[in-house]
Amino acid sequence: MNSENWTPDQPIVSIKDVHKSFGDLEVLKGVTLDVMKGEVICIIGPSGSGKSTLIRCVNALNDIQSGSILVEGQEVHDPKLDKLELRQKVGMVFQQYNLFPHKTALENIMMAPVLVLKEDKDEVEKRARALVKKVRLEGKENNYPGELSGGQQQRVAIARSLAMRPDVMLFDEVTAALDPETVKEVLVTIKELAQDGMTCILVTHEMGFAREVADHIYFTDRGVIVEHGPPDTFFDAAKDPRTKEFLSQIL
């Protein structure tokens, strides 16, 4: 399969038997999962289980040792891959927001389309302002990241990724570094995004949120997917003892 004959009824992200090691430490030991267009999936599991590594492999921030990851039919770990094209398709939001501290909120959002896609600056600014509105940060356009709260920064980071008009969004524990009172505003933003039909892959510890927005939950432990299913079955009728133990600790 390649990108030319990929059709939207096939998985937009297809991960097959992925193995990934850091030195001697094998972090992913054969992970397989498919995500359809418009689907929202949540990956949960104890820390160190390889969740973040898995989604970092999807946009080639980490390489893999074996297996395959297809995004819209295109092999991500093909050395001939045009990484720019991939990163245009796949947006990513990080735990620590990672905004550019020397640029204002609006500049942060505009930078990639102007520099990377070479789009017209006025056009991009219009889009960026619309995105600021979408993440409810009107009036904060000209503030620097250091002047914003964690939740506001994270929403700028989401808008920054959206400015590239991705087909898939990856969220890597995006609320883990936030104060409890700002978690909600970020989750609301993601939820709205999901309702608009954006394909989302989330690594999260927010179980209530996962249950509410996800179409499918994957539970990973020690580099493998232990159990997966739709949220209701998953949370109410988990079968695997490891899943049960994890859920009992967290819920």
Add this chain to the structure above:
Amino acid sequence: MIEAFAEFFRQFAEEYPRWNFIFFHDERQFWRVVSGFQYTVILSIACVIFSVIIGIVGAWLQGSPLKWARRLVQGYIQFFRNTPPFVQLLFFYFALGQFTPTITGPDGWTEVPLISNVGWAIISLSFFAGAFNVEIFRAGIEAVPESTTEAATSLGFTRLQTYKEVVLPLSFRVCLPALNNNLVNLVKTTTQAVGIAVPELLYECLGIWNDYPSALYPTMLFLFVSFIVLVGILVYGMHRWEKAMKIPGYGG
């Protein structure tokens, strides 16, 4: 007015013989001081510019994937940081100077070296301060969190775009205070050029107090004041720059 000024110091020298501010009432000595000051300023500006360029290029080479490039920079730093700048200056002028080609001088018949003593002073001092600048810039680059550059990568930035738009602007702000210190040291180190007879301020002042022992104290005083003013201007400029580049809510 100028005559009254000169007259005042002439009177002053007669009343206090050890305080003969000769460069304020003797025209020849006045121009010696002015010329020395000019050389010091030229040396300082040239060395500041070249050493900063060396620093940026060196720090960039240090991050290069080529092993030999990194080793070369490392060797350069070890040599210039761990040996006295005065010895370097003598080495450049007397040892390397012998191997540089000569050209016909302005009078049409003497042979003069292609690189003058002023040229060697600029080269030697720039390399000396440049070695420190490489380390300063490297520290600045390392202070930019990897997660920030990773965000740029995930947005599709190329390595060069990430470097130009994210790493350099951030690291520059981090290393300005350290750079400031090194440049202050550099300006003061330009006085060592006296060792290869560059007619800068110290050279001229030495000449004056050798010719006029009564001018020893005033000339020394003048030297100190000149450097306080020169370095003061540099520090003021650097602070203004630091302030202008400050990002609201970022750093100290």
